[in-house]
Amino acid sequence: MLLKHVSRGYMFSGSPTPTQTASALCALEILEAEPERVTQLNKNAKRYFDGVTALGFNVPPTQSPIVPLLFESEKETLNAVRYCREQGLFVVPVFYPAVPMNSPRIRSTVLASHSEDDINVALTVLSKLSRRR
Numbered sequence: 001m002l003l004k005h006v007s008r009g010y011m012f013s014g015s016p017t018p019t020q021t022a023s024a025l026c027a028l029e030i031l032e033a034e035p036e037r038v039t040q041l042n043k044n045a046k047r048y049f050d051g052v053t054a055l056g057f058n059v060p061p062t063q064s065p066i067v068p069l070l071f072e073s074e075k076e077t078l079n080a081v082r083y084c085r086e087q088g089l090f091v092v093p094v095f096y097p098a099v100p101m102n103s104p105r106i107r108s109t110v111l112a113s114h115s116e117d118d119i120n121v122a123l124t125v126l127s128k129l130s131r132r133r
Contacts, residue, residue, distance in 0.1 A: 041065055041112035044119060048110045051123040055130045065110040068094070069126075070103050077104040080129055087125040 016024070031038060045065040053059050058070040069091075071077040077093050084091045084106070091106040099105060108122070 037112045041110070044112065044114050045110045047116075048108075048119050048122065051119070052108075052126055055123070055127055057126070057130065067108050067110065068099075068105040069108065070105045074104045076133075077106060080106055083129055083132065084125055087128070089122055089125040 042065075045063075045067070049059065049062065049067055052067060052069060060068060060070065062068070069080070071080060074093075074095055077095070081091055081093045089108075091108045093104070094107050095104050110119070
């Protein structure tokens with residue numbers, strides 16, 4: 001049983017539940033009916049990506065609204081996560097084996113529903129974080 005849960009072949013795999021599948025289908029139907037959501041999401045993601053890049057963060061190229069900020073070490077990553085969360089900005093740490101061992105990161109996700117003010121707040125927190133490093 002232990003091998004089943006920790007062996008590489010099973011890591012990060014599993015079938016979606018019927019509820020997850022129904023939710024995904026519903027989301028696709030909404031996107032087809034309201035394409036402006038995709039336009040807004042892309043606009044928000046670009047603004048955020050450009051902002052964190054301008055702040056000097058190591059950000060790999062992406063066209064995704066999931067924006068990774070790379071750090072030198074797990075300790076630095078955890079300190080960044082702690083600081084962001086204390087300031088009200090939710091970010092998620094990601095470490096090996098989900099990413100290469102030498103590139104820990106925080107993952108931030110931009111939504112179509114984020115306002116300009118929301119993105120400004122996030123960039124302000126990250127600007128303060130960049131000055132602390």
